[in-house]
Amino acid sequence: MLCAEPPVIRLREPDRHLCAAHLIADVEKRAARTIRERELIKPHDRIAVAFSGGKDSTALLVTLSRLLPSWEDVSLVAITVDEGIAGYRDDTIRAAEEVTKKLRTEHVCISFTDLVGDDLDALLVGRETQACSVCGILRRKALSVAAQKAGATKIATGHNLDDEAQSVLMNTLRGDLPRLVRTSDADSSDCFIPRIKPLADIAEKEIAAYLFVQDLFPFLPECPYTRYALRLEVRSMLSAMEQKHPGTMRNLIKSKRAIEKHVGRRVMSEPLRRCRECGDPCSGELCQVCTLRKSLGK
Amino acid sequence: MKIILPCSTINMMSGDPVSISQILDQLCINPSEVIVSRNGKLVPEDAVAGGDDEIRIIRIAHGG
Ligand SMILES: [Zn+2]
Ligand SMILES: [Zn+2]
Numbered sequence: 577m578l579c580a581e582p583p584v585i586r587l588r589e590p591d592r593h594l595c596a597a598h599l600i601a602d603v604e605k606r607a608a609r610t611i612r613e614r615e616l617i618k619p620h621d622r623i624a625v626a627f628s629g630g631k632d633s634t635a636l637l638v639t640l641s642r643l644l645p646s647w648e649d650v651s652l653v654a655i656t657v658d659e660g661i662a663g664y665r666d667d668t669i670r671a672a673e674e675v676t677k678k679l680r681t682e683h684v685c686i687s688f689t690d691l692v693g694d695d696l697d698a699l700l701v702g703r704e705t706q707a708c709s710v711c712g713i714l715r716r717k718a719l720s721v722a723a724q725k726a727g728a729t730k731i732a733t734g735h736n737l738d739d740e741a742q743s744v745l746m747n748t749l750r751g752d753l754p755r756l757v758r759t760s761d762a763d764s765s766d767c768f769i770p771r772i773k774p775l776a777d778i779a780e781k782e783i784a785a786y787l788f789v790q791d792l793f794p795f796l797p798e799c800p801y802t803r804y805a806l807r808l809e810v811r812s813m814l815s816a817m818e819q820k821h822p823g824t825m826r827n828l829i830k831s832k833r834a835i836e837k838h839v840g841r842r843v844m845s846e847p848l849r850r851c852r853e854c855g856d857p858c859s860g861e862l863c864q865v866c867t868l869r870k871s872l873g874k
Numbered sequence: 875m876k877i878i879l880p881c882s883t884i885n886m887m888s889g890d891p892v893s894i895s896q897i898l899d900q901l902c903i904n905p906s907e908v909i910v911s912r913n914g915k916l917v918p919e920d921a922v923a924g925g926d927d928e929i930r931i932i933r934i935a936h937g938g
Contacts, residue, residue, distance in 0.1 A: 586918035630937055784909050784934045788916050793909075798935040811936060815906040852935060 585785045588822040596789035598834045603786045607639045607774045608646070616772040617730065619648040624728035624769070626719050627654035627683070629672030631794055632734030635777055635783045638792060640732065641679045651682075655727045657718045658687040659711055660695020666801055667863040671794050688714055692869065699872060701800075707801035723769050735773040738780040741825035742810045744832045749810070757836045768857075779825070875923060877901075880908065880933035891924035898931070908933055 577583065583596035587602075594602060601864065611617050625640060627633045637654055644650060656672045658665055669685070676683035688695050691714060700707055701712075723731050747756040787793040817824045849864035850856070858864070877885040877897065887897070894910050905919050911930045912923055914929060923929050 582915065583918050586920060596916070620924040628879055628937075631935070632937065652931075714916070779906075779938075781909065783904050784932075785916055786930070788909055788911070793932075795932075796935065799937060808936065812907070815904050819904055819906055 577667070585782065587782070589631055589826075597705045599785060599789060603635075603778055603782060604639055604642055605827055606777055608643055610777050611643070611772075611774050612827060614745045614772075615835075616732075616774060617647055617650060619650070621647075622651045622653065622727055622731045623772075624719070624723035625652055625654045625681075626731060627656050627672055627676070628734075629656065629668040629670075629713075629794060631784055631787055632736055632739075632775065632780075633674055634671075634777055634792060635778075635787055636732060637675065637679060637732040638787075638790070640774065641681060642666055653684065653728060655722045655726065656683065656685045657715050658685055658689075658695075659715065660688050660697055661800065662697055664797055668794070668796050671796060675792070684722055684726060686718045688718065688860055691721065692872075704801065705862060708805045708807070710868060711801065713778075713868050715803045717865045721768055728769055731769050731771045733771060733773055734775055735785055736775050736780050737762060737825055738811070738814070740773075740776050741828045742807055744759065745754070745810050745814060745830045746806060749806075753839070756832060757839060809854075816863050875925065876928045878928065878930040880931055889925045889927075891922050893919065894921050894923060894929070895919040897923065899927060901930065901931075 577593050578598050579595055581597065584592050584596050585599055617623065623640065625633065625637050627637050638650070640652055644652065654672070656669060656678050658669060673683065688699070692699070696707075696711055696714075699710060703710070719731060744756065747753075784793060814815035814825060814828075849858060849860070851858045851866055852861055853866040853869075854863060856863045856865070862870070875887045875889050875903065877887055879885060879901070880903075885901075894912075895905060898905050898908070898910070909932050910917060910919070911932070912921060912927050914928075914930075915925075
């Protein structure tokens with residue numbers, strides 16, 4: 577216990593109880609440390625914040641706007657991608673707009689319809705089980721298009737510690753070594769704009785608590801397509817393990833970093849090629865977006 | 875004691891003092907997938923509830 581205020585959360589490693597004010601300070605201090613140690617933000621950066629209005633990206637935007645005065649000439653622009661998911665997206669977009677208004681952050685929206693002429697629901701008819709990969713590829717593209725248009729030098733995403741640990745396990749379960757070592761901040765710039773993950777050291781539960789104590793927790797539904805995702809199985813398995821054996825998630829990420837150190841460069845060293853359709857950097861003949869467009873008949 | 879579940883269903887429990895983790899245990903809810911408030915204020919799992927307390931269990935949705 578750091579003070580006499582009532583505790584709102586118990587954290588491990590080190591075991592401690594934090595009150596609301598100390599929790600907020602703790603989260604922001606650790607995000608600032610991640611940014612400093614990995615040199616995620618430099619003077620004169622313009623940061624495009626991938627902002628869905630959900631909890632992770634809300635926490636990201638709040639944290640970055642609080643830390644903003646400590647960096648020299650850095651600006652933020654929030655980018656919301658409207659995938660077009662009926663009964664889900666409208667509420668989250670409204671929530672997103674309220675937050676950017678409150679924080680006075682510049683805010684732009686881009687939709688899948690702007691990008692490929694159809695919304696996600698229409699694109700997925702008959703292929704619902706591929707929802708997360710289709711959505712992921714298009715969202716990535718939409719983000720980099722909007723970020724480029726906004727003049728951004730970095731794209732920040734709200735990935736947290738749990739997401740990172742889940743990705744390590746999922747890529748391992750799929751036997752996907754290139755992707756296993758490609759996901760860390762320095763290497764994940766598959767477009768021209770580097771991607772950063774300032775919340776990568778903060779657990780999902782801390783993020784939820786951080787928002788709740790500031791009346792910023794978004795009471796929003798889960799994406800309706802999530803139930804098709806392998807990630808959901810991995811998520812509940814990992815959180816059960818973490819509960820029983822605190823430190824499991826951190827250790828998974830540590831293993832990944834160790835592997836990365838040894839093989840990362842070798843796996844990554846394939847020469848960068850250009851997509852023959854759109855000219856974007858990619859690893860094969862066609863980039864993921866053009867491959868997807870072809871298979872969708874777009 | 876009134877327990878509001880993530881699906882908004884309300885469960886009534888006896889007012890005998892019990893820890894939040896015991897409540898979650900009884901409901902088979904993994905503590906790392908939820909946050910819990912007692913009378914509107916967030917509390918850690920080792921906090922104790924009882925009497926007329928209103929306990930709300932909020933599921934942390936993935937993503938966002
Ligand atoms: Zn305190
Ligand atoms: Zn292409």
